Amino acid sequence: MEWMNWTLPTAAFFASIGxxxxxxxxxxxxSPCVERRxxxxxxTTRGDRLFIGLLAxxxxxxxxxxxxxxxIWVASVLSLVWLLLVMRWG
Known part of the structure; x- marks a missing residue:
């Protein structure tokens, strides 16, 4: 059986999601949240916005x-900015 090779960026990515x-x-x-538009x-709730933001x-x-x-760093920064926008104003 072969195992996945965990590199530092891969481990950091999954650790940050966790x-x-x-x-x-x-x-x-x-602090329980209520749905908002x-x-x-x-x-959406906070969890909905997190899921939608991560997927998008x-x-x-x-x-x-x-x-x-x-x-790839430009793509990463753009993705992070989009996630933050969805979490804040989505």
Whole structure:
């Protein structure tokens, strides 16, 4: 059986997603949220916005890498900015 080769960037990525989920869980337990409407066409909670933001950021990252010759770091920064925009105003 072969195992996945964990590089430092891969481990850091998955660790950061885990920390975000842990932080959102603690935040939700301490301060329950209510649905609200932002620029997204549906009423969402914090968890909904996190899921939508992570999914959209992944697609944005792949799109930038696939159709441009920009650095992977530019794609990462754009994806992070999009995630923050969705979390704040989505």
């Amino acid at each position: 920390l975000i989920l842990l932080g959102m869980t603690v935040f939700e337990l301490r 932002g620029f997204l066409p549906i009423a 950021s992944a697609y944005l990252h792949l799109l930038v890498i696939g159709v441009s010759d920009w650095s």
